[in-house]
Amino acid sequence: MKDLEKYEVILWDFDGVILDSMPTRELGFRKVLEEYPKEQVEELIQFHYKNGGWSRYVKFRYFFEEILGKEVTTDFISELCSKFSRIMLDLLSSKELLILDSLGYIQGNFSNQEMHIVSGSDQKELRLLCQQLDIHTYFSSINGSPTPKIELVKNLLQIIPFSRSEIVLIGDSRNDLEAAEINGIDFFGYNNWDLQKDNGYILSFS
Incomplete structure (x- = not known):
């Protein structure tokens, strides 16, 4: 997906984007x-x-x-x-719940693009799940609640050595969109038709 490949860093939501949870x-x-x-x-x-x-x-x-x-x-x-x-x-530890469309992109590009998870899920649980699902090695960091997503993104932007124009967040909710907008980075909606109306949207990573 050429529009996505131009970014140096991708911040991924987890539920509904990587895992059908x-x-x-x-x-x-x-x-x-x-x-x-x-x-x-x-x-x-x-x-x-x-x-x-x-x-x-x-x-x-x-x-x-x-x-x-x-x-x-x-x-x-x-x-x-x-x-x-x-x-x-x-x-949630079943690999059958993984969304193969997005996972395929992650597996094919994690060595070329820096990837992080920013999720509303509990951080400790999220990290254990990613290990159980054998996907943890694809991500530079795995971040979750109780820290709000807006702050998770803000904290990452302070340590990622790229400009905001080189960073994008992919999510399936209005809360994800808000976290991107408030932090001044691009956003792509995924797996939620309501996000297709007035924003960048990914129908399929293939």
Whole structure:
């Protein structure tokens, strides 16, 4: 893909771009919150899909404070996130979930372009998953929550020895687009038709 090959650095979102994980993450939220009213959990699931780039820390807090109207402690949210992470590590380690279209580009170009992951997924879990999936060696760094994606990108830009015009972010959500725009780098949408309207968009890496 010539438009992409002009960049020196690619920042990749993970869920929905490298791994087909969104339905599994939905299942994780349902399992962790199975004791709560189904109607309210459905509200969270809708929020989850609309805000794919946001972390589980934000989503669980949104569920309790905005949907249920309850105050919760940081320790309680961390406990829920740990339970969620254990479920994800069990369910997402299958190579069958890898998106071969994007993975093919990564495998064919990681030696020519510097690649990083910037994800809303928990960083510790994300790094373990990438090792289990045997894809960790393709990336110069693997970065995740609880640090917000906008800050993950900002932090990388401070250490990457290339100008912002040589860096692009590829993602499947409006949150990814926002992280690119706020940090002044290019963006390509992928695997989300809503992003095709007014931005660069990748139909296929082949």
